[in-house]
Each structure stands twice: as structure tokens, then as C-alpha cells.
Amino acid sequence: MVRRGLLSLLSVAACAPMRPIPTASADECKFPKEWVQASLDLWARTTVEVLQSPDAPLPYTIYFDRRCTYTLASPDDRPPAAREIAGLRFRGAPVRAWAERHAGEVELPDGQIIPVGMHAAGGMYEGSEPTPFYAMALLDIWKSHRPRGKQGEHLAEEFLTVAQHELTHTLQLRGISAAVERIADEVDRALDLDDDRIQDLFESDPEYVAAFGEEVQLLFAASLTTDDAEQRRLAGRALELARARQARWFVGDRAMYGELDGLFLSMEGLGEWVRYKLMTSGPVGELPRQTRAQAIAMLQGRHPYWSQDEGLALLLLLEQRHPNFRERLLAEELPDALTLLEESLR
Numbered sequence: 001m002v003r004r005g006l007l008s009l010l011s012v013a014a015c016a017p018m019r020p021i022p023t024a025s026a027d028e029c030k031f032p033k034e035w036v037q038a039s040l041d042l043w044a045r046t047t048v049e050v051l052q053s054p055d056a057p058l059p060y061t062i063y064f065d066r067r068c069t070y071t072l073a074s075p076d077d078r079p080p081a082a083r084e085i086a087g088l089r090f091r092g093a094p095v096r097a098w099a100e101r102h103a104g105e106v107e108l109p110d111g112q113i114i115p116v117g118m119h120a121a122g123g124m125y126e127g128s129e130p131t132p133f134y135a136m137a138l139l140d141i142w143k144s145h146r147p148r149g150k151q152g153e154h155l156a157e158e159f160l161t162v163a164q165h166e167l168t169h170t171l172q173l174r175g176i177s178a179a180v181e182r183i184a185d186e187v188d189r190a191l192d193l194d195d196d197r198i199q200d201l202f203e204s205d206p207e208y209v210a211a212f213g214e215e216v217q218l219l220f221a222a223s224l225t226t227d228d229a230e231q232r233r234l235a236g237r238a239l240e241l242a243r244a245r246q247a248r249w250f251v252g253d254r255a256m257y258g259e260l261d262g263l264f265l266s267m268e269g270l271g272e273w274v275r276y277k278l279m280t281s282g283p284v285g286e287l288p289r290q291t292r293a294q295a296i297a298m299l300q301g302r303h304p305y306w307s308q309d310e311g312l313a314l315l316l317l318l319e320q321r322h323p324n325f326r327e328r329l330l331a332e333e334l335p336d337a338l339t340l341l342e343e344s345l346r
Contacts, residue, residue: 029068029099031085032138035156036063036070038285039163040090042278046164050277051171052326058090059170060125060133064106064116065140072097075127109133118145120162122169124177132170136163157287158298161278165271172267175334179263183256195264198257199306208249212306215241219313223320232345235317239345242338262336269311269337270329272299273319276312314341321345 040058047056061072071079072088072095082100089095107113109125110133118141122134139156202208215238222234250258276299282289290298300309314337318325321344328335 029070029083029101030065031068031070031099032065033085033087035139035160036072037088039160040088040095042160042164042284043167044091046167046274046278049281050274051168051330053171053330056171058095059167060109060131062106062108062133062135063138064102064135065138066116066144067101068099069102069106070097070099074098075131106135108135116141118142120166122166122173124173130174130177132173134166134170136166154285154287157285160284161275164274164278168271168274169267171330172270172334175332176263176267178332179259179334183259187256195268195307196305198261198264201254201257202249203306205249208245211241211245212310215245216306216310216313219310219317223313223316231317231320235321235341236345239338239342259336262338263334264307265311265314265337266329266334266340267311268305268307269313269315272308272312273315275299276316311337314338317341318344 043058048054058073060074063070063072070085071082073090074096078084079098079100082098085097085099088097102116104116105113106116108123109127109131110123111125112123114135116137118137120134120136122132124130124132136159139159142159143155202212218234218238218241222231222238225231225234246258246261250256250261276295278284279287279290279295279298280292296312299312315325318337318340322328322340325340328340329337
């Protein structure tokens with residue numbers, strides 16, 4: 001959700017409320033230390049091997065399960081009624097971590113209070129300066145919302161890659177937050193939206209869905225071909241369709257989505273590309289190395305999120321065509337992914 005001065009992008013699923021749990025001692029928390037340490041180790045690998053940003057920090061992180069909240073790398077002192085978790089390390093250095101019981105709700109650093117449920121999101125909070133954070137539900141919650149038999153053999157590893165997607169967002173949040181602030185000033189109203197807002201607005205419009213679908217298919221097809229002329233033709237046609245789509249549907253009160261569309265593609269594209277690169281270079285824990293088709297099928301799931309799907313297709317192209325795409329997408333001013341593709345075709 002994005003408000004003026006606040007960004008909290010819900011990238012995986014909406015929070016689903018669960019029955020409140022009575023407050024009790026933090027000693028009853030069952031911290032999944034092995035999984036969290038695996039996530040920290042994978043982030044260290046991701047920053048070096050995939051993002052080529054070896055100095056990228058471990059952000060303020062909030063994990064939660066059905067009983068407890070776990071705070072990592074917090075800039076603040078020990079939370080009230082919390083117990084310290086020892087032994088976590090990031091790039092060889094100890095990580096401060098705390099566990100405390102919750103009562104069915106989790107307070108995020110930006111002041112939001114969310115029900116305990118499916119959640120994976122990044123956001124900004126106002127400390128001594130605006131600071132990125134991310135919050136994510138742990139496996140016991142995701143499992144409770146997936147039917148038995150549909151949880152997958154490698155669910156823990158799947159969510160290790162989801163964590164990397166969200167951690168990647170924390171490197172982009174200052175850029176998207178500044179853009180949202182500026183757009184909010186331009187339209188002179190607070191913005192209350194997330195990166196799936198465009199999908200929510202237009203998924204019942206068959207003409208929009210058809211136009212968008214053709215655009216995405218062309219981008220994926222372009223990313224597959226090794227013939228430069230054909231890649232340029234397919235990518236160029238996809239860009240024509242994308243700009244025509246924006247010109248047709250993003251008008252009037254929806255004109256602001258013309259810019260947000262490309263920015264959300266930049267964020268979601270890079271996050272999904274990180275997951276794709278980890279899967280296809282693998283292994284990730286017990287998840288074996290995936291083929292391109294296997295990785296894309298896992299990322300898309302049964303119902304693809306539009307910004308993630310098109311964003312991934314764009315990043316697969318930018319990886320081939322734009323030598324500075326990582327640097328640009330992690331810059332202080334976040335660029336439009338479609339504009340980066342246009343640059344690469346000149």
C-alpha cells in the first residue's frame with residue numbers, strides 16, 4: 001500500500017486474518033533459526049552474485065509466525081518483553097535479533113498494524129531518516145493457507161527466494177517512495193495503492209487483458225531469440241503496444257498510472273529476476289537447479305501477478321541488452337523499465 005510519504009508494497013499476497021492468540025511469554029516462541037540463517041546466507045550470495053552490490057546491507061527485518069514476532073537488524077533498542085536470539089550471522093558478523101509474543105496482530109515500523117496472515121512486503125518508516133524495512137510471514141502461516149498436497153516439495157526453498165525478492169525491494173524503496181511523493185503532490189491527493197492496483201482496475205476489462213497479454217507474450221518471445229534483428233522487432237512491437245495501452249487507458253483520473261506502471265515493472269521485475277537467477281543457477285537449499293521453463297512456471301504459479309510477469313520478461317531482455325541495468329534499477333532515482341528497454345534498442 002502506498003500513501004503520501006509511505007510505501008508498503010504487498011508483493012506476494014494480501015494479509016489474511018487469523019484467530020487472535022493470547023499474549024504469553026516470548027520463551028514460547030519457536031524461532032525457525034535454520035531457515036532464517038539460510039535466508040541471510042542467500043542474501044549475502046544474492047547481493048554479490050546476482051545484484052553485483054556486495055555492500056548492500058541487511059535491512060530492518062520483521063518475521064512473524066502464528067505466535068511470535070521476530071525482529072532482525074533493528075536500529076532500535078531491545079523491544080519490550082522480548083528475548084534475545086543469539087547465533088545469527090550476516091557476512092560473518094553477528095545479527096541482533098529479538099523474539100516477542102503477539103496477540104494476532106503485528107505492528108510494523110511504519111506504524112501499520114496488520115493481522116497475522118499471508119504477508120510479504122517492503123516499506124519505509126521514519127526514524128532519524130527514512131529507512132527501508134521488510135516484513136514477511138513465516139512458513140507455518142503460508143502452509144495453513146495452502147491445501148495439503150499443494151504445498152510443494154520445496155516450499156521452504158520457494159519462500160527463501162520470496163525473501164530475496166523482498167530484500168531486493170528494500171534497495172529500491174527510496175526511489176519509488178520519492179516518485180510516489182512527487183506524483184501525490186502533482187495530483188494533490190494522498191495515494192492509497194499497491195503494485196497490483198493496475199491489475200485490480202483492469203482485470204475485468206477483456207480488451208485491456210488481451211492487449212496486455214499480447215504485450216507480455218512478445219516480451220517473453222523476444223527474450224528467447226538469439227537473433228538480434230528478430231529480438232529488436234519483437235521487443236519494439238511490445239513497446240509500441242505498451243505505450244498504446246498506457247495512452248488509451250491511463251487517462252483522466254487514471255493518468256498517474258502511466259508513470260507508476262513502468263516503476264512497478266522496474267521493482268517487481270528486478271525482484272522476480274533475482275528469484276529466477278537463483279533458481280536457474282541453483283541449487284537453493286534442497287531445491288535443485290531449475291530450467292528456464294521450470295523457473296518461470298514456479299514464479300508465475302496458477303494466477304500470475306501482472307507486474308511481476310511483465311517485469312520478469314522485461315528484465316530477461318534488459319539482462320541481454322542493457323549493460324547497466326542493475327546499476328540503473330538500484331539507483332537513487334528509479335527508472336521506468338520500459339524506458340530502459342527503449343534505450344537498449346537505440
